[in-house]
Amino acid sequence: MFELKWLWQNLEGNRTRYILALCLSVVGSSLTIVNPYISQRIVDTFIAGDNAQQNLTQERGLLIALCLGMIGFSLLRSGLAYLTMMQYEHSSQNMLYRIRIYLYNKIQGQDMHYYDHNRTGDLMTKMTGDLDMVRHSMAWIIKTIIESATIFIASVIYFFTIDAELTLWLLILSPPIFIVAYIFAKRVRPMYIDLRERLSQLNSTTQENISGNRIVKAFAREEYEIEKFADKNANYSKANKTAALVWLDYFPYLETFAQAFNVILMIAGGLFVMNGRITFGEFAAFSSLIWAVSNPMRNIGIIINDIQRFFASLAKIVDIYYARPNIINEHKAIGNRRYEGRIEFDHVSFKYDSATVLDDVSFKVEPGETVAIMGSTGSGKTTIVNLIPRLYDVFEGHVLVDGVDVRQLELDELRGNIGVATQDVLLFSDTIDGNISFGDPDLPEEDTVEYARLADAHEFIMKMSEGYDTIVGERGVGLSGGQKQRIALARSMAVRRPILILDDTTSAVDLETEQHIQKSLRELDFTCTKIIIAQRVSTTAKADRILIMEDGRLIEEGTHAELLAKRGYYYEVFMLQTEGIGRQVIAHGKE
Numbered sequence: 024m025f026e027l028k029w030l031w032q033n034l035e036g037n038r039t040r041y042i043l044a045l046c047l048s049v050v051g052s053s054l055t056i057v058n059p060y061i062s063q064r065i066v067d068t069f070i071a072g073d074n075a076q077q078n079l080t081q082e083r084g085l086l087i088a089l090c091l092g093m094i095g096f097s098l099l100r101s102g103l104a105y106l107t108m109m110q111y112e113h114s115s116q117n118m119l120y121r122i123r124i125y126l127y128n129k130i131q132g133q134d135m136h137y138y139d140h141n142r143t144g145d146l147m148t149k150m151t152g153d154l155d156m157v158r159h160s161m162a163w164i165i166k167t168i169i170e171s172a173t174i175f176i177a178s179v180i181y182f183f184t185i186d187a188e189l190t191l192w193l194l195i196l197s198p199p200i201f202i203v204a205y206i207f208a209k210r211v212r213p214m215y216i217d218l219r220e221r222l223s224q225l226n227s228t229t230q231e232n233i234s235g236n237r238i239v240k241a242f243a244r245e246e247y248e249i250e251k252f253a254d255k256n257a258n259y260s261k262a263n264k265t266a267a268l269v270w271l272d273y274f275p276y277l278e279t280f281a282q283a284f285n286v287i288l289m290i291a292g293g294l295f296v297m298n299g300r301i302t303f304g305e306f307a308a309f310s311s312l313i314w315a316v317s318n319p320m321r322n323i324g325i326i327i328n329d330i331q332r333f334f335a336s337l338a339k340i341v342d343i344y345y346a347r348p349n350i351i352n353e354h355k356a357i358g359n360r361r362y363e364g365r366i367e368f369d370h371v372s373f374k375y376d377s378a379t380v381l382d383d384v385s386f387k388v389e390p391g392e393t394v395a396i397m398g399s400t401g402s403g404k405t406t407i408v409n410l411i412p413r414l415y416d417v418f419e420g421h422v423l424v425d426g427v428d429v430r431q432l433e434l435d436e437l438r439g440n441i442g443v444a445t446q447d448v449l450l451f452s453d454t455i456d457g458n459i460s461f462g463d464p465d466l467p468e469e470d471t472v473e474y475a476r477l478a479d480a481h482e483f484i485m486k487m488s489e490g491y492d493t494i495v496g497e498r499g500v501g502l503s504g505g506q507k508q509r510i511a512l513a514r515s516m517a518v519r520r521p522i523l524i525l526d527d528t529t530s531a532v533d534l535e536t537e538q539h540i541q542k543s544l545r546e547l548d549f550t551c552t553k554i555i556i557a558q559r560v561s562t563t564a565k566a567d568r569i570l571i572m573e574d575g576r577l578i579e580e581g582t583h584a585e586l587l588a589k590r591g592y593y594y595e596v597f598m599l600q601t602e603g604i605g606r607q608v609i610a611h612g613k614e
């Protein structure tokens with residue numbers, strides 16, 4: 024019931040059309056009994072009746088009218104069928120379009136926790152196959168059910184008007200058919216839920232394999248990946264076969280029952296004709312409409328299969344439809360308030376699922392300051408910067424921007440004040456220009472070039488065949504790691520936000536390029552607080568302050584000189600990285 028309510032809700036704007044389609048289905052299917060009725064009249068009046076010969080010569084007009092009536096009704100039925108299909112298609116396609124947009128917005132609005140726990144392949148399956156299944160159900164399965172039921176009921180009523188006893192003889196088969204169908208439906212339902220799960224696994228494997236194809240090739244793991252895919256494929260195929268075989272268990276019973284309709288009609292109907300209880304014409308009417316009673320029974324298995332698929336798909340869509348993110352961007356920000364850029368972590372603790380990743384971290388960054396964060400891998404650096412734009416919410420403590428807890432700020436306003444270059448660089452399949460101006464599509468061309476220069480990307484862009492109009496492949500295919508980082512850096516600067524977060528953004532560029540980028544960052548023509556995660560001392564040395572993280576805790580904090588003097592983690596890293604020439608010089612903070 025919930026599912027039907029959900030569908031009804033989503034049919035908004037197309038309800039009239041859909042109800043019209045349902046009505047046309049009922050009317051069109053009811054007309055199925057008209058031609059058998061006309062046939063009955065023709066047989067009784069002109070072929071097998073007592074006065075058949077006489078009527079043929081005297082009632083020719085009636086014969087012609089009946090024949091024309093038959094043709095007319097056939098044409099009318101075809102026309103109605105066309106019109107009905109059109110209404111179903113329009114309303115279901117419109118509904119699909121509407122739900123797809125809603126789901127897409129819903130997925131876009133989910134927080135990082137949702138993305139951490141949902142595979143891309145699974146989401147893609149929901150957005151494509153499952154949605155199509157729902158549309159197919161609205162346009163085809165419901166139509167088939169309505170039409171089969173109408174034809175069945177209309178035929179049974181017509182049969183009753185001819186001869187109730189013969190009709191009851193035929194209907195004697197219906198209860199066992201329904202019992203068999205019910206048992207089948209109960210047995211097959213979990214199989215379709217499982218089948219849907221396996222399809223999702225198959226799609227996730229395919230998606231991961233395609234997006235990670237370079238790694239697969241680099242490790243010569245094609246064979247392994249093919250095997251993995253074949254395994255998932257076999258799983259899916261096996262589940263499909265199992266469901267189909269279950270149907271085969273019940274099929275012989277349903278088919279036998281469906282055939283039995285004809286046998287009963289022949290025996291009982293034949294006897295009734297011989298007894299003179301019904302006419303030849305009435306027998307012919309029974310005979311020409313017996314399919315209308317037996318076919319729905321025969322198709323009941325296919326319909327049940329489709330309904331189970333529909334419910335399995337619908338459950339997946341409803342999952343997204345009603346998923347509520349914990350961090351909601353309500354887009355209520357009025358205007359573009361520009362923050363000063365003050366950041367404070369006040370006794371912040373955080374866990375992703377169960378393990379504590381940040382433990383009682385506190386620090387302050389004043390507007391315009393540059394703070395570098397360094398620390399061993401997995402120590403929580405990225406997690407710290409993820410908490411500023413509220414990609415996740417703290418578990419304990421507060422993250423404050425301009426003195427206000429980020430949970431009290433409008434999310435789009437907060438994020439609109441932060442420029443980010445993430446560690447895992449993602450470029451869109453677009454031109455380089457389009458990628459740099461992603462955060463500000465109205466960015467003038469000269470500004471795009473300017474920020475590319477600041478990120479030391481201009482030169483290599485100009486060497487490309489189409490310069491800024493060069494289209495980069497999905498995720499930036501066609502560019503080196505360092506080139507991608509530089510475009511991502513230009514993109515993050517180009518939005519000119521008062522807070523700039525750079526997560527290991529220069530790890531793949533050479534030292535000379537890095538020096539150029541550091542200089543550009545210092546000389547930006549707008550005030551901004553910079554948080555730079557870096558592993559190189561050459562990147563952190565000139566920061567106003569350096570934070571050292573270890574196992575989720577802030578273990579050292581100070582300037583380059585102060586931390587060297589402390590002879591702790593930072594000093595160790597410094598010694599390791601500057602082994603050799605110039606060590607003494609840099610140790611004193613001079614270049």
Ligand SMILES: Nc1ncnc2c1ncn2[C@@H]1O[C@H](COP(=O)(O)OP(=O)(O)OP(=O)(O)O)[C@@H](O)[C@H]1O
Pocket residue numbers: 139375376380398399400401402403404405406407446
């Ligand atoms: N989405 C996530 N879900 C669950 N755990 C996560 C997630 N992201 C990171 N972690 C875990 O949190 C810890 C801190 O990760 P984080 O990415 O903040 O470290 P990091 O210091 O930036 O590391 P690196 O220098 O390698 O980038 C790690 O143990 C990591 O496994």
